[in-house]
Amino acid sequence: MIETAPAPLSGGPVRGRLPGALRLLAPFLIALGAGAVVLWATGRDAFAVYGQLADAALGGGTQIADTLAATTPILFTGIATALAFRAGAFNVGVEGSLYVGAFAAAWTGFSFPHLPGAPLLALAALLAALAGAAWALLPALARAWLDVSEVVTTLMLNYVAILLTSYLVNDHFLARGVANSMSPMIAPQARLPPLLPGSQLSAALLLGLLLLAGYWFLFSRSTLGFELRLVGLAPRLARASGVDLRRSLVIAMLASGLVGGWAGGFQVLGVIHRFVDGFSPGYGFTGIAVAILGRNHPLGILAGALFFGILTSGGGMVQLVSSIPIDLVNVVQGTLMVFAVADLGRLGWLRRWAGRA
Amino acid sequence: MSAPRIGLRGIVKRYGPIVANDRVDLDVAAGGIHAVVGENGAGKTTLMRIIAGLVEPDAGRYELDGRPVRLRGPADAIRRGIGMVHQRFQLVEELSALENLVLGATPGRLRFDRRAARTAARRLAEQLAAELDWEAPVAQLSVGQRQRLEIMRLLYRRADILIFDEPTSVLTPGEAELLFGIMRRLAADGRTILFITHKLPEVFAVAQHVTVMRRGRVVATSAVADTDPRQVGRQMVGEDLTPPDLRPSGRVGRPVLALREVSATGGRGEPRLRRVSFEVAEGEIVGVAGVEGNGQRELVEVVMGLRQPAGGEILLDGRPCGHRGVRERRDLGVAFISEDRDGEGASLDATIADNAVATAYRRPPLARAGLLSPGRVRRATEDLIRRFGVQGGRPGAPARVLSGGNLQRLVVGRELSRVPRLLVAAHPTRGVDLRGTVFIRQQLHRAREAGAAILLVSEEIVELLELCDRIVVLYRGRITADLPVARVTAERLGALMAGLAA
Ligand SMILES: Nc1ncnc2c1ncn2[C@@H]1O[C@H](COP(=O)(O)OP(=O)(O)O)[C@@H](O)[C@H]1O
Numbered sequence: 001m002i003e004t005a006p007a008p009l010s011g012g013p014v015r016g017r018l019p020g021a022l023r024l025l026a027p028f029l030i031a032l033g034a035g036a037v038v039l040w041a042t043g044r045d046a047f048a049v050y051g052q053l054a055d056a057a058l059g060g061g062t063q064i065a066d067t068l069a070a071t072t073p074i075l076f077t078g079i080a081t082a083l084a085f086r087a088g089a090f091n092v093g094v095e096g097s098l099y100v101g102a103f104a105a106a107w108t109g110f111s112f113p114h115l116p117g118a119p120l121l122a123l124a125a126l127l128a129a130l131a132g133a134a135w136a137l138l139p140a141l142a143r144a145w146l147d148v149s150e151v152v153t154t155l156m157l158n159y160v161a162i163l164l165t166s167y168l169v170n171d172h173f174l175a176r177g178v179a180n181s182m183s184p185m186i187a188p189q190a191r192l193p194p195l196l197p198g199s200q201l202s203a204a205l206l207l208g209l210l211l212l213a214g215y216w217f218l219f220s221r222s223t224l225g226f227e228l229r230l231v232g233l234a235p236r237l238a239r240a241s242g243v244d245l246r247r248s249l250v251i252a253m254l255a256s257g258l259v260g261g262w263a264g265g266f267q268v269l270g271v272i273h274r275f276v277d278g279f280s281p282g283y284g285f286t287g288i289a290v291a292i293l294g295r296n297h298p299l300g301i302l303a304g305a306l307f308f309g310i311l312t313s314g315g316g317m318v319q320l321v322s323s324i325p326i327d328l329v330n331v332v333q334g335t336l337m338v339f340a341v342a343d344l345g346r347l348g349w350l351r352r353w354a355g356r357a
Numbered sequence: 358m359s360a361p362r363i364g365l366r367g368i369v370k371r372y373g374p375i376v377a378n379d380r381v382d383l384d385v386a387a388g389g390i391h392a393v394v395g396e397n398g399a400g401k402t403t404l405m406r407i408i409a410g411l412v413e414p415d416a417g418r419y420e421l422d423g424r425p426v427r428l429r430g431p432a433d434a435i436r437r438g439i440g441m442v443h444q445r446f447q448l449v450e451e452l453s454a455l456e457n458l459v460l461g462a463t464p465g466r467l468r469f470d471r472r473a474a475r476t477a478a479r480r481l482a483e484q485l486a487a488e489l490d491w492e493a494p495v496a497q498l499s500v501g502q503r504q505r506l507e508i509m510r511l512l513y514r515r516a517d518i519l520i521f522d523e524p525t526s527v528l529t530p531g532e533a534e535l536l537f538g539i540m541r542r543l544a545a546d547g548r549t550i551l552f553i554t555h556k557l558p559e560v561f562a563v564a565q566h567v568t569v570m571r572r573g574r575v576v577a578t579s580a581v582a583d584t585d586p587r588q589v590g591r592q593m594v595g596e597d598l599t600p601p602d603l604r605p606s607g608r609v610g611r612p613v614l615a616l617r618e619v620s621a622t623g624g625r626g627e628p629r630l631r632r633v634s635f636e637v638a639e640g641e642i643v644g645v646a647g648v649e650g651n652g653q654r655e656l657v658e659v660v661m662g663l664r665q666p667a668g669g670e671i672l673l674d675g676r677p678c679g680h681r682g683v684r685e686r687r688d689l690g691v692a693f694i695s696e697d698r699d700g701e702g703a704s705l706d707a708t709i710a711d712n713a714v715a716t717a718y719r720r721p722p723l724a725r726a727g728l729l730s731p732g733r734v735r736r737a738t739e740d741l742i743r744r745f746g747v748q749g750g751r752p753g754a755p756a757r758v759l760s761g762g763n764l765q766r767l768v769v770g771r772e773l774s775r776v777p778r779l780l781v782a783a784h785p786t787r788g789v790d791l792r793g794t795v796f797i798r799q800q801l802h803r804a805r806e807a808g809a810a811i812l813l814v815s816e817e818i819v820e821l822l823e824l825c826d827r828i829v830v831l832y833r834g835r836i837t838a839d840l841p842v843a844r845v846t847a848e849r850l851g852a853l854m855a856g857l858a859a
Pocket residue numbers: 372375376377395396397398399400401402403404749760
């Protein structure tokens with residue numbers, strides 16, 4: 001029915017027919033296996049490293065809070081990316097939406113210090129969403145009417161967004177008395193409440209989970225979601241059934257950009273509390289991996305975001321406490337990323353093995 | 358008597374509870390065309406895949422020239438000279454025809470020896486008397502050309518047993534004739550050909566032997582000279598399939614669709630439809646006869662709203678609707694059975710349920726206020742499966758598991774689950790098995806008797822004569838005849854379709 005088979009990337013054929021749960025889990029397991037091979041090849045004990053990693057990421061309340069904090073922005077970018085992928089739009093511009101969304105939220109936060117908390121937060125969220133969506137508008141229109149590949153346009157616009165926000169913060173909204181390129185702090189009442197005092201974990205996580213529920217609802221309970229999914233999976237059938245392909249494409253791209261704007265906006269409102277030039281370590285790009293890893297499935301996206309959240313927060317610690325050089329951690333992370341996104345359903349032997357299991 | 362080229366003894370293949378091949382015995386003589394017929398799900402494809410080394414039987418003996426063999430995959434089969442042309446082609450769209458020809462057995466050691474490949478290609482094309490642009494990417498080739506390329510690929514690998522799985526289901530009658538010519542030529546060269554089809558006239562046109570399968574078993578194998586279509590048809594379905602009476606009752610109402618001087622152009626602005634005018638009324642089936650490529654596709658698209666007309670007027674129930682989109686027309690009661698079954702008609706990647714509700718998902722009872730009820734979608738799908746006899750898959754399974762005939766039943770059911778104002782049906786029974794064809798024609802008839810106006814595009818003269826009230830002939834984009842069916846004979850229709858004066 002609606003939620004059974006997660007649509008594959010850009011609507012290509014579903015090749016694998018692994019049973020549901022295993023199909024979602026398999027890429028994670030394979031990714032870990034591949035990472036282990038890299039570790040063993042360089043003479044490390046993979047189990048020990050993974051153990052340290054798990055311990056660093058999940059070993060206690062603070063660690064878990066940090067991991068969840070690292071998970072939050074990529075949960076948003078993962079949802080944003082999956083929204084577009086499901087409708088067959090390869091939006092790789094979530095990073096750009098994230099930057100303009102973050103800037104819009106920060107600007108709202110420090111420009112209206114006299115507004116009370118709730119309206120100020122709402123306004124900041126609204127403007128972040130608008131900015132993020134606006135960033136996806138041009139590629140959406142270009143693809144819908146001129147058949148210009150959105151991959152290229154959205155990718156290019158990422159750099160425009162990074163440079164534009166950098167220019168804005170450096171030349172117009174630089175905070176006084178700080179050395180780095182950052183905007184003034186947002187008003188205290190514009191901050192999202194922390195979930196665990198002393199950690200970076202904020203209510204943004206809850207908003208992300210709410211959004212994920214909305215994502216599930218959209219694609220399994222609404223006619224709009226059915227339409228978008230049909231466009232991604234079977235554009236010609238959709239067209240002959242009366243679906244307006246252009247409209248669907250534009251809706252999906254705008255929704256994707258909108259959520260991308262929130263990804264940045266809530267990172268500002270919840271964690272950094274100001275705009276910082278170049279603040280994102282590639283949340284938007286990790287979102288692509290999350291969407292692919294999660295096969296655009298709500299639970300898959302959640303698992304994917306957690307997976308990369310654990311890697312990020314645990315990986316940082318492992319570098320600090322063990323003798324493993326940072327480059328090796330990066331190599332393992334890269335390996336995990338590559339294997340995470342590979343479509344392993346194509347491997348016949350894996351399918352057979354899974355069928356037996 | 359010498360041993361048969363292929364000999365199967367007690368072949369069994371099970372898929373879970375389904376016995377796809379049940380103790381099958383089959384002898385295929387060397388050098389000739391051997392047809393295998395049977396309804397969808399009879400086990401034909403499975404048996405061919407066993408012969409081609411793609412599937413291993415659970416039990417039974419497989420002999421080549423009287424010697425038992427055990428094939429280890431398709432590569433092993435091709436080494437022994439056995440190759441298969443599949444229902445869905447196995448070509449790489451981006452590569453050129455030449456590259457596809459030699460793929461997997463490329464001449465040259467390290468570098469691709471293009472010249473050797475070209476020489477081989479030329480020789481093969483000559484042998485088959487088939488032209489092909491060898492440098493064009495496969496994506497640009499027509500279906501018929503792709504199929505000929507597949508055949509040449511097997512010949513290039515020196516196959517001398519060629520298996521064709523429903524090769525004509527994707528071809529126009531003209532292309533099918535071409536294929537038969539090739540098959541005869543190959544047989545005359547001493548090659549052994551296994552040929553699967555649904556269409557009995559094809560069996561009697563090309564084959565020397567025919568094997569009938571039903572529910573996994575071989576029911577009969579006979580020399581074509583010793584049997585007749587009626588007997589084979591009976592063996593296929595296990596009973597006498599009396600064709601139902603599809604004659605129109607003649608209660609024709611007001612016009613529903615009216616075309617006035619409609620023109621349309623192709624991709625490069627070349628005219629495809631020239632000032633086409635005709636009407637379709639309530640309770641009437643109007644057939645559009647013509648050989649593929651004479652403007653049928655454009656006509657269908659213009660009527661559906663998938664293509665902008667270049668001129669003229671299209672009226673639905675008297676209201677101009679040339680500017681309206683597909684959705685608006687569907688909301689006015691237009692239904693559509695596309696000729697392009699796995700693209701426009703249905704999606705093989707989507708689930709059966711998705712396909713079943715692809716046009717009704719916005720309406721009650723499936724949806725209210727933009728909210729879709731998965732429970733109702735499932736029930737509606739199950740209902741459709743039951744009412745239209747779709748066999749082979751549950752609602753949640755991908756539509757890929759359905760055979761072509763069952764997929765078409767699903768599409769027909771979706772479009773006719775409510776009686777439409779206007780049904781546009783393009784080649785609705787192409788590639789569908791006997792029983793399915795009869796069923797689909799019956800459904801069209803029923804919709805007409807319930808008051809629907811039906812525009813039926815078909816190349817099959819029998820179908821047109823059996824179903825239609827009126828027939829218009831489309832030739833080079835023009836309507837060259839518009840006749841009540843009583844005044845048309847098969848010969849006259851054939852002549853008109855070929856562009857000969859009436
Ligand atoms: N790979 C498969 N897995 C499960 N069932 C199959 C498979 N292939 C064929 N079948 C089943 O075996 C039966 C025979 O199928 P097939 O050989 O394709 O019939 P035909 O080609 O005559 O239409 C059908 O019921 C079909 O559903």
